[in-house]
Amino acid sequence: MASSRRITINDVAEAAGVSVSTVSLVLSGKGRISSATGQRVNDAVARLGFVRNHQAAALRGGQSGAIGLIVRDLSHPFYADLAAGLSEALEQQGRMLFLTQSGSGGQYRQRCFDSLLAQGVDGIVIAGGGDDGGLLRAQAEQHQIPLIFASRAAYPDETEAVRPDNMQAARLLTEHLISRGHQRIAWLGGRSASLTRAERLGGFCATLMQYGLPFHSEWVLECEATQRDAARQVVALLRHNPTITAIICHDSIAATGAWFGLLRAGRYSGEGGMESYFDSQIALAAFAGVPEAALDDIPVTWATAPARDIGRSAAAHILQWGNDRAKTPGCHTVPARLVLHQG
Numbered sequence: 069m070a071s072s073r074r075i076t077i078n079d080v081a082e083a084a085g086v087s088v089s090t091v092s093l094v095l096s097g098k099g100r101i102s103s104a105t106g107q108r109v110n111d112a113v114a115r116l117g118f119v120r121n122h123q124a125a126a127l128r129g130g131q132s133g134a135i136g137l138i139v140r141d142l143s144h145p146f147y148a149d150l151a152a153g154l155s156e157a158l159e160q161q162g163r164m165l166f167l168t169q170s171g172s173g174g175q176y177r178q179r180c181f182d183s184l185l186a187q188g189v190d191g192i193v194i195a196g197g198g199d200d201g202g203l204l205r206a207q208a209e210q211h212q213i214p215l216i217f218a219s220r221a222a223y224p225d226e227t228e229a230v231r232p233d234n235m236q237a238a239r240l241l242t243e244h245l246i247s248r249g250h251q252r253i254a255w256l257g258g259r260s261a262s263l264t265r266a267e268r269l270g271g272f273c274a275t276l277m278q279y280g281l282p283f284h285s286e287w288v289l290e291c292e293a294t295q296r297d298a299a300r301q302v303v304a305l306l307r308h309n310p311t312i313t314a315i316i317c318h319d320s321i322a323a324t325g326a327w328f329g330l331l332r333a334g335r336y337s338g339e340g341g342m343e344s345y346f347d348s349q350i351a352l353a354a355f356a357g358v359p360e361a362a363l364d365d366i367p368v369t370w371a372t373a374p375a376r377d378i379g380r381s382a383a384a385h386i387l388q389w390g391n392d393r394a395k396t397p398g399c400h401t402v403p404a405r406l407v408l409h410q411g
Contacts, residue, residue, distance in 0.1 A: 075118045077186040080376040083112040088182040089207055099209075135386060136166045136184030140174055140197040144359045146375045147195050150218055154193060161387060163190075177204075185211055191386040193218055201227060214389035217328025218382040220357070221263035222399065223375060228389065229399045230382045232357070232373035234264055237404035238271025240371045241316050241353040244406060246279050250314040250351060254287040256301060256326055257318025265318055268355060272316060287312065298325025303333045307349070323354035323368045360407050373404040 077095075081088045086105060093101050094109040112118070135158055139147045141337055155165045166187055168180035174196065181204055186190055191214040194204065201217065208215035217229040226342040247377060255272060258265030269288065273382045277285050289305060291297045298321065317323035329349055356363055363370055381402055 075116045075218055077118070078354050079116055080109065080112045080118050083116055084108045084252050089185060089379060090212070092182070092185040092188075104297065110320075132188040132190055133162065134164050134166050134187065134189045135169065135383070136176055136180075136187070136189040136192040137195065138170050138180045138184070138192065140215050141172050142169055146220060149358060149375035150195055150379040150382075153266050153374075154218075154383050155379075156376075158387075161383075163387070174200075181207065185213075191389070193260035193382050193386060195219065205260065216302065216389070219380055225239065230385060231377055231399070231401060232378060233401035234267035234355075235271035235274070235405045236401070237355055237371040237373060238316070239275045240266040240404055240406050241355070241369065242272050242275035243279075243375030243402060244369055245314045245316070245351060245353055246275075246281070248314075248351065251281050252287075253281075253314045253316060254284075254289070254305060254309070254312045255316050255318075256289050256298060256305070257291050257322030258369045260292055263321075268318065270311040274386070285316050291325075293319075293321050295321060295325030295328060298322040299329030299332065302326045302329035306330075313349060317354035317368075318351060320354060320358075320364055321355055323352055324364055324366060326352055327368065355404075356372050356407075363407060367409045369409055370407040371404040372407055373402045378402050 077088055077091050081091045083090065083103075086109060090101065090105065091109050094106050095113075136152075137151060139151060142148055142151060151167060154374065158165050166184055166189055168183060170177035170180050176193070177200060181192065185207075192208065193216050194201075195218050205215055210323070215228065217227060219229065219230060219231050221234060222229070253272075253276070255269065258268075273283050286351060287305070287309060288302050291301045298317070302315065302325070305315075315326055317326055330352075351369070352367065353369040353371070356370045357373065357374065357375040359374045360370075360372065363372065381400060385400060
């Protein structure tokens with residue numbers, strides 16, 4: 069008995085001996101495809117009985133009304149909020165969002181990219197960095213659709229990108245602490261391989277130098293993305309460097325852990341009572357990617373560039389680029405703003 073399984077674009081690509089991307093180009097009538105390759109694809113379409121879907125048909129007309137998003141892991145708060153902001157902005161313009169996940173290491177990104185092309189999207193947003201940016205950009209150009217990277221740090225390739233202004237955020241926090249009289253400021257959190265951390269540290273160091281303050285490399289600590297490790301690191305840091313008066317934390321996890329660590333690392337006052345490091349000595353500041361209303365209710369000064377704003381910005385730029393194909397790709401930053409603890 070014949071199989072009733074629906075024939076997919078992947079089946080066509082396999083039968084024609086070409087990539088899914090090439091099949092999509094032939095179906096859309098775009099790009100530079102040789103007549104021989106086009107004939108092989110069309111023969112495979114006819115032989116397999118492939119039915120071109122609504123999105124592919126819309127692509128041939130130029131607009132499908134859909135934008136694709138590739139995100140590594142939607143459970144990550146930054147990318148979940150980014151997707152929400154992107155979706156909200158697109159819906160306001162009568163567009164819809166096709167969401168795909170490429171895996172925590174981005175291992176399925178090419179497959180997601182090909183799938184979105186096959187659906188006939190008008191553009192693609194990739195949330196997060198990767199080593200394949202140049203390849204994906206070339207494929208997007210071949211298909212004549214805009215491609216934007218929305219990430220937490222600068223993207224190394226010369227391509228359209230939207231990201232927070234990490235150096236500006238670090239300057240905001242550092243200048244605020246200096247204006248409050250702090251001159252011995254430490255850093256907690258993040259990993260050395262993180263581009264986001266590198267940009268923030270760059271802003272931190274540059275601001276210290278601007279104000280003639282020393283930078284102590286031993287006061288810059290990495291930590292695991294857990295409150296427990298942040299608390300442990302803070303206690304050890306202050307035990308060996310009791311003159312530190314402020315700590316800038318890489319993210320909300322490090323900030324919350326540092327706060328708990330300071331509360332636990334109390335010291336005896338001269339009158340014999342117990343008071344915490346936080347109450348008597350240490351100021352905390354941190355970076356956040358959420359709106360002010362969603363910030364943790366702990367005594368921390370925040371520099372926040374909400375991920376939803378980055379998503380909205382990505383939507384605006386990809387729609388603008390779609391309407392102006394001659395637009396030169398560029399990097400767009402979303403500035404942070406300072407949120408002071410009210411307490």
